[in-house]
Amino acid sequence: MVESNLFYNCAKNAQAQKPGLLANLFRLGMGFITGLLGMALYQESSWQGFLPAAFFAFLLVLGVRWGLLGVMGFLRPLPPRKTSYGVALLAMIVLTGVGPSVSAAYQKSHEPEHWQKALAATRARKELGRFSFRSEPAKHVSYSTDPSDPKWAPYSIIMDSAADNFGRLIVGRLGLNPPPVRENYKFIR
Numbered sequence: 432m433v434e435s436n437l438f439y440n441c442a443k444n445a446q447a448q449k450p451g452l453l454a455n456l457f458r459l460g461m462g463f464i465t466g467l468l469g470m471a472l473y474q475e476s477s478w479q480g481f482l483p484a485a486f487f488a489f490l491l492v493l494g495v496r497w498g499l500l501g502v503m504g505f506l507r508p509l510p511p512r513k514t515s516y517g518v519a520l521l522a523m524i525v526l527t528g529v530g531p532s533v534s535a536a537y538q539k540s541h542e543p544e545h546w547q548k549a550l551a552a553t554r555a556r557k558e559l560g561r562f563s564f565r566s567e568p569a570k571h572v573s574y575s576t577d578p579s580d581p582k583w584a585p586y587s588i589i590m591d592s593a594a595d596n597f598g599r600l601i602v603g604r605l606g607l608n609p610p611p612v613r614e615n616y617k618f619i620r
Contacts, residue, residue: 450504458501466494474537477530484530485523492523548601562604574616584618592616 469490477484496519550559574588599609
């Protein structure tokens with residue numbers, strides 16, 4: 432009976448001690464680096480789906496957990512691991528759920544809404560006019576490729592579509608009738 436009480440008292444005292452300075456600094460440093468990496472990748476890449484969102488949320492939550500434990504270690508004894516891992520898991524689940532929509536909104540907020548262009552005569556070095564227009568991505572895009580086309584053919588088609596749309600906007604701003612909108616694009620070498 433005495434032996435079990437002694438083990439209980441040692442375990443209780445071990446949990447009640449604050450971690451050392453080096454352990455706290457390590458947690459702070461690793462938490463800062465991992466949290467910063469997780470936050471940047473979470474915002475930039477979570478729009479790709481739930482699996483990337485879960486991975487980047489894991490990095491973000493792990494970094495925040497380490498950082499908080501590093502700060503708390505200077506002030507008082509650390510909470511049990513079950514508690515800190517439970518809160519981290521809950522935060523990761525929430526971040527994974529909202530990741531794709533948050534990341535898509537972040538990506539959309541960094542797109543230019545208004546484009547401003549100027550037309551100039553090269554030889555006369557004179558500006559002929561300025562105009563601006565809003566960036567409006569297409570709602571429905573379709574393209575077709577053949578099995579013999581290179582893997583990058585869809586990207587080429589999308590660039591052609593954007594160039595056609597931009598050309599139509601400029602021609603329309605100049606007061607001319609732009610060509611009709613193309614409904615379908617095909618890769619041509």
